[in-house]
Amino acid sequence: MRRFLLPALVIVLVLVFAIRVSAQGPDDDVQVVRVYFDNLAQLNELAALLDVWEVDRSQGFFVAMVGPRQRDMLVSRSLRFEKDETLTQQMNAPHLMLPGQTSGIPGYPCYRTVEETYDTLAALATDHPDLATWSDVGDSWEKTIPGGEDGYDINALVITNRNIPGPKPKFFMIAAIHAREYTTAELASRFAEKLINDYGIDPDVTWLVDNYEFHLIPQANPDGRKLAEAGKSWRKNTDNDDGCPNSNYWGTDLNRNSSFKWNEGGSSDFACDETYHGPSAASEPEVQAIENYARSIFPDQRGADDFDAAPDDAQGVFVTLHSYSQLVLFPWEWTDTQDAPNKAGLQTLGRKFGYFNQYEVCSDCLYNASGVTDDFTYGELGVASYTFELGTEFFQDCSYFENTIIPKNMPALMYALKAARRPYQNPSGPDVFDLSLSTATSDGSSPVTITATVDDSRYHSGGHGDEPVQNIQSARYTIDAPSWQGAVVHALTAADGSFDASSENVTGTIDSSGLSNGRHLIFVEAQDADDNWGVPTAIFLEINAPCTTAQSPTSMTETIVNQVDMRLAWAHGGATAYYEVWRSTHPYFQPGDSSAELRKTLQVADGVFEYVDSGVVGDPSSQYFYVLRSANACGEFATTQPRSGEFDFPLMPGG
Numbered sequence: 001m002r003r004f005l006l007p008a009l010v011i012v013l014v015l016v017f018a019i020r021v022s023a024q025g026p027d028d029d030v031q032v033v034r035v036y037f038d039n040l041a042q043l044n045e046l047a048a049l050l051d052v053w054e055v056d057r058s059q060g061f062f063v064a065m066v067g068p069r070q071r072d073m074l075v076s077r078s079l080r081f082e083k084d085e086t087l088t089q090q091m092n093a094p095h096l097m098l099p100g101q102t103s104g105i106p107g108y109p110c111y112r113t114v115e116e117t118y119d120t121l122a123a124l125a126t127d128h129p130d131l132a133t134w135s136d137v138g139d140s141w142e143k144t145i146p147g148g149e150d151g152y153d154i155n156a157l158v159i160t161n162r163n164i165p166g167p168k169p170k171f172f173m174i175a176a177i178h179a180r181e182y183t184t185a186e187l188a189s190r191f192a193e194k195l196i197n198d199y200g201i202d203p204d205v206t207w208l209v210d211n212y213e214f215h216l217i218p219q220a221n222p223d224g225r226k227l228a229e230a231g232k233s234w235r236k237n238t239d240n241d242d243g244c245p246n247s248n249y250w251g252t253d254l255n256r257n258s259s260f261k262w263n264e265g266g267s268s269d270f271a272c273d274e275t276y277h278g279p280s281a282a283s284e285p286e287v288q289a290i291e292n293y294a295r296s297i298f299p300d301q302r303g304a305d306d307f308d309a310a311p312d313d314a315q316g317v318f319v320t321l322h323s324y325s326q327l328v329l330f331p332w333e334w335t336d337t338q339d340a341p342n343k344a345g346l347q348t349l350g351r352k353f354g355y356f357n358q359y360e361v362c363s364d365c366l367y368n369a370s371g372v373t374d375d376f377t378y379g380e381l382g383v384a385s386y387t388f389e390l391g392t393e394f395f396q397d398c399s400y401f402e403n404t405i406i407p408k409n410m411p412a413l414m415y416a417l418k419a420a421r422r423p424y425q426n427p428s429g430p431d432v433f434d435l436s437l438s439t440a441t442s443d444g445s446s447p448v449t450i451t452a453t454v455d456d457s458r459y460h461s462g463g464h465g466d467e468p469v470q471n472i473q474s475a476r477y478t479i480d481a482p483s484w485q486g487a488v489v490h491a492l493t494a495a496d497g498s499f500d501a502s503s504e505n506v507t508g509t510i511d512s513s514g515l516s517n518g519r520h521l522i523f524v525e526a527q528d529a530d531d532n533w534g535v536p537t538a539i540f541l542e543i544n545a546p547c548t549t550a551q552s553p554t555s556m557t558e559t560i561v562n563q564v565d566m567r568l569a570w571a572h573g574g575a576t577a578y579y580e581v582w583r584s585t586h587p588y589f590q591p592g593d594s595s596a597e598l599r600k601t602l603q604v605a606d607g608v609f610e611y612v613d614s615g616v617v618g619d620p621s622s623q624y625f626y627v628l629r630s631a632n633a634c635g636e637f638a639t640t641q642p643r644s645g646e647f648d649f650p651l652m653p654g655g
């Protein structure tokens with residue numbers, strides 16, 4: 001039923017509900033209890049019905065928030081449970097502004113409200129238009145209901161250097177789909193801000209923002225979040241038209257409403273339950289916004305069958321931030337009797353996250369849940385997908401958030417972005433760290449020594465199996481671009497003379513004499529004995545060479561290739577850092593003229609002294625002339641500029 005029902009009927013219903021609510025006493029006497037279970041089947045059955053906060057399998061209990069109805073159910077099943085006085089008291093404690101607090105959630109100034117999250121991330125995009133965009137990608141439930149609360153937009157932040165064209169690997173993250181999980185939206189916002197604030201300062205952030213995309217829905221459940229900000233232990237959205245008569249319990253669990261494996265166990269049919277899955281798959285506008293957004297940025301990389309694996313070179317990482325329990329979970333979550341077809345790859349990347357945040361990493365260690373977001377992004381699209389359960393409380397105190405959650409999880413999220421290109425492959429390979437150069441700034445007169453540690457053993461599962469570890473087999477570096485973009489690769493050697501361990505110090509030299517002045521990125525990667533390459537780590541090298549006069553190239557020749565391409569070749573003039581090839585239809589043009597077009601800049605360090613202008617010969621309208629000019633490392637050009645012969649044109653096939 002919707003709010004546009006006849007007013008009389010609404011009044012009747014409200015009266016009925018009011019009687020039921022008042023009959024249940026203040027706050028329905030909600031308690032936090034420990035419930036002891038006998039076996040996993042019982043845990044799974046109860047977790048589908050109750051608001052389970054955390055599970056302790058070794059001691060055979062879980063913690064859940066229960067009202068009188070749930071307690072009656074537990075009694076009727078002869079289950080042992082006991083009230084947790086501390087957690088119950090904490091849950092019911094009012095959230096008041098601290099002395100002097102002017103922003104953030106009352107009592108928790110480190111967590112931005114929905115409005116503050118939106119305002120600061122929108123400003124981030126306004127202030128950095130080349131790097132960030134902020135856009136409306138959907139509505140909250142209240143916003144879709146005529147006559148309802150105002151509600152909110154669902155907004156997405158995208159971070160990437162828009163001056164560098166794609167397609168680029170993508171890392172998509174959402175936060176706060178469960179309203180009360182305070183830490184999640186703030187961690188996500190801080191990560192976005194780190195990418196912007198460290199761009200141009202941190203080498204890894206710089207190349208990742210240039211070459212990859214980060215997508216974030218920071219507040220996936222803003223309606224529910226507003227109730228949680230007021231201190232309510234609110235999990236769901238605020239959808240109130242599915243038959244729950246009690247305003248303390250209505251709402252759909254947005255993490256049981258996804259369209260993949262919707263209502264296949266581990267969720268509830270009853271609209272008052274905290275795990276209520278909604279009336280139909282993806283019935284909620286928040287879930288529609290998330291699913292539509294994921295489909296818009298990721299191709300479908302997995303077949304329709306449960307056992308179809310995404311290819312090993314599939315791209316994309318998805319993380320949904322939840323709290324709490326200090327876990328990294330990966331699909332499948334809807335079943336514990338069959339593995340996700342990409343289980344090995346999902347598990348390896350999960351254990352890499354575990355290395356950084358030291359959380360337990362598993363897929364079947366909690367309880368079954370269907371219609372969850374990460375089963376959707378993996379199951380529907382083949383994206384390597386994870387749930388992080390941050391920290392130890394929903395209303396986590398700020399000191400733990402700042403001092404533990406942030407430092408543990410920022411490196412895990414950085415790794416998630418790095419892994420987005422090959423999430424099922426790179427995490428098997430070694431990490432590169434402690435990367436350093438003998439000098440951060442070189443004048444180009446002597447080689448620069450590069451050193452790093454590479455390690456194939458950086459995994460952590462917290463008791464859920466061991467990741468295979470191999471010896472290091474090789475290491476390499478590239479300049480200005482990662483290896484897969486065609487950069488020349490240079491081998492690094494083992495500092496102790498041979499690659500024979502899973503952790504090695506590596507070293508090598510960079511010939512900086514041919515590098516142009518300015519800042520360069522050096523990318524280092526390593527490979528293990530099973531041929532797995534890990535993700536690269538980068539460092540800046542500044543070149544500050546003294547400027548000698550650029551010398552002009554000599555002996556320029558023009559040759560028609562394949563009757564369609566024009567090949568220019570020349571001899572290296574020396575004392576030159578780079579060449580520019582200019583083209584115009586005017587025979588006597590100068591570089592920089594309005595008719596002139598810069599075709600290519602060639603670094604002398606690349607050792608290539610030719611340029612092929614493709615497809616210019618044979619078009620009757622194409623009567624092109626070329627000028628080649630050379631510059632020193634300071635960008636000062638040689639005084640003479642070879643130009644193409646005027647009598648060779650127009651160029652016709654066979655001409």
Ligand SMILES: [Zn+2]
Nearest residue numbers: 178181322323
């Ligand atoms: Zn959650």
